[in-house]
Amino acid sequence: MSRLPEYLRALHALADAGHETVSSEGLASAVGVNSAKLRKDLSHLGSYGTRGVGYDVALLIDQISSVLGLTQCRAVALVGVGNLGHALAGYDGFASRGFRIAALLDADRSRVGEQINGLMVRHVDELPRVVAEESISIGVIATPAPAAQAVADQLVAVGVTSILNFAPCVLSVPEGVDVRKVDLAIELQILSFHEHRKASLTGGTALTALPGGLATPDTQEAIGT
Amino acid sequence: MSRLPEYLRALHALADAGHETVSSEGLASAVGVNSAKLRKDLSHLGSYGTRGVGYDVALLIDQISSVLGLTQCRAVALVGVGNLGHALAGYDGFASRGFRIAALLDADRSRVGEQINGLMVRHVDELPRVVAEESISIGVIATPAPAAQAVADQLVAVGVTSILNFAPCVLSVPEGVDVRKVDLAIELQILSFHEHRKASLTGGTALTALPGGLATPDTQEAIGT
DNA sequence: CGCGATTTGTGCACGTCTTCACAAGCGCCT
DNA sequence: AGGCGCTTGTGAAGACGTGCACAAATCGCG
Numbered sequence: 001m002s003r004l005p006e007y008l009r010a011l012h013a014l015a016d017a018g019h020e021t022v023s024s025e026g027l028a029s030a031v032g033v034n035s036a037k038l039r040k041d042l043s044h045l046g047s048y049g050t051r052g053v054g055y056d057v058a059l060l061i062d063q064i065s066s067v068l069g070l071t072q073c074r075a076v077a078l079v080g081v082g083n084l085g086h087a088l089a090g091y092d093g094f095a096s097r098g099f100r101i102a103a104l105l106d107a108d109r110s111r112v113g114e115q116i117n118g119l120m121v122r123h124v125d126e127l128p129r130v131v132a133e134e135s136i137s138i139g140v141i142a143t144p145a146p147a148a149q150a151v152a153d154q155l156v157a158v159g160v161t162s163i164l165n166f167a168p169c170v171l172s173v174p175e176g177v178d179v180r181k182v183d184l185a186i187e188l189q190i191l192s193f194h195e196h197r198k199a200s201l202t203g204g205t206a207l208t209a210l211p212g213g214l215a216t217p218d219t220q221e222a223i224g225t
Numbered sequence: 226m227s228r229l230p231e232y233l234r235a236l237h238a239l240a241d242a243g244h245e246t247v248s249s250e251g252l253a254s255a256v257g258v259n260s261a262k263l264r265k266d267l268s269h270l271g272s273y274g275t276r277g278v279g280y281d282v283a284l285l286i287d288q289i290s291s292v293l294g295l296t297q298c299r300a301v302a303l304v305g306v307g308n309l310g311h312a313l314a315g316y317d318g319f320a321s322r323g324f325r326i327a328a329l330l331d332a333d334r335s336r337v338g339e340q341i342n343g344l345m346v347r348h349v350d351e352l353p354r355v356v357a358e359e360s361i362s363i364g365v366i367a368t369p370a371p372a373a374q375a376v377a378d379q380l381v382a383v384g385v386t387s388i389l390n391f392a393p394c395v396l397s398v399p400e401g402v403d404v405r406k407v408d409l410a411i412e413l414q415i416l417s418f419h420e421h422r423k424a425s426l427t428g429g430t431a432l433t434a435l436p437g438g439l440a441t442p443d444t445q446e447a448i449g450t
Numbered sequence: 451c452g453c454g455a456t457t458t459g460t461g462c463a464c465g466t467c468t469t470c471a472c473a474a475g476c477g478c479c480t
Numbered sequence: 481a482g483g484c485g486c487t488t489g490t491g492a493a494g495a496c497g498t499g500c501a502c503a504a505a506t507c508g509c510g
Binding site: 002004005006008009010030031032067068069070074076083084086087088090091092093094096097098099137138161162163164168169170176178180182183184185186187188189190191192193194195196197198199 | 311393
């Protein structure tokens with residue numbers, strides 16, 4: 001399930017806060033999901049909690065980490081050191097979660113040789129050597145859209161079977177290769193849609209939560225559609 | 226539906242390529258979805274294609290843009306001008322899709338006054354004035370996790386009802402406020418999970434697609450779980 | 451004017467995900 | 481040792497999204 005990483009993050013937070021055990025209710029509300037769903041997820045991966053007590057935080061962290069394959073630190077190659085690539089290269093949220101940016105690549109030779117966060121930018125043609133040397137298991141594409149497909153092909157050709165794509169385009173890859181896409185503009189457009197919908201609710205409950213403070217700070221609401 | 230933005234992007238690409246009309250099959254394969262699903266989506270929003278011909282590209286672009294509320298250029302405020310915030314501020318993919326980054330804010334006073342992409346960083350305390358002046362409709366949080374909730378509260382307090390959150394934490398907001406979360410580390414962890422699963426398929430069809438070229442460049446595969 | 455090719459729109463069935471509700475199990479207190 | 485409260489694990493029902501298959505509609509051509 002794609003919720004496991006969220007559970008893991010919440011568990012780490014709980015562990016840092018000193019909690020030894022959590023009830024499904026507690027963890028569920030921390031993540032913002034139904035407690036039954038959480039229990040089903042956890043039971044589905046074979047994890048054992050103790051009835052009447054809850055789940056052992058440390059144990060659960062180990063379990064989920066194991067299932068996610070985070071016991072080893074995975075090396076990722078980042079292709080495209082433009083605006084976004086730069087930020088990703090410097091983002092410390094990766095290292096702290098078991099990922100190591102092992103290589104920076106770019107097609108622009110004027111960028112090759114540049115140092116970012118202690119890592120040198122190499123030319124994308126060196127991909128085969130880099131992948132072999134660093135045992136890359138994940139490729140991140142942060143290039144402009146027109147270049148993305150070619151980069152994906154190159155990644156696939158050298159054996160990378162997991163790709164995170166930030167370019168706003170659909171990648172076509174062979175079966176067995178997993179692609180996840182993150183398109184920042186699409187996220188904004190979805191928000192725009194909801195904003196538009198809220199605005200055109202003419203006869204609706206106009207501005208329910210105007211008065212001063214933030215009313216009813218509920219748990220994170222799920223946005224359908 | 227959250228697929229509309231993807232349709233829209235594909236349609237723009239088709240329009241640039243000079244196509245006047247598209248069949249549902251054509252558009253569906255461009256986006257990587259089932260054609261029946263696409264037709265259902267389009268019919269569900271009341272859009273009219275002509276049978277035997279297909280959809281008018283320009284008309285469909287207008288329809289979808291209208292539904293998404295992209296007829297007006299929406300102003301977004303970006304809070305947190307760190308590594309990621311910097312990249313987002315400079316990302317040109319927003320402007321080209323109908324969004325204008327109208328304000329940059331940060332809590333760190335040593336960053337205030339800095340110029341990024343022709344925009345000056347202002348202190349987050351100026352949020353009320355900024356939102357009023359620029360008629361902000363969407364807030365983007367690119368701060369570290371510990372600061373995210375406070376920023377969200379401030380955004381909500383000044384009337385922002387749509388938030389895009391890049392901080393790795395769950396935000397609690399009043400009802401009526403939409404939050405979308407983008408957590409880069411989670412995306413990597415999901416890929417790690419698939420990678421782990423593929424690796425531990427010991428008895429499986431070992432390396433199905435080794436021989437040279439990329440076999441069967443299927444349409445983008447959907448990744449379950 | 452009529453026919454066939456083509457493409458949309460949609461009813462129906464299927465599988466998945468979600469949620470409720472409750473039995474089973476565990477620890478603590480007496 | 482026994483009972484009680486709390487929490488997990490799970491069966492069943494419902495909601496939702498997905499995909500197939502086909503009727504209705506439109507255009508082009510003879």
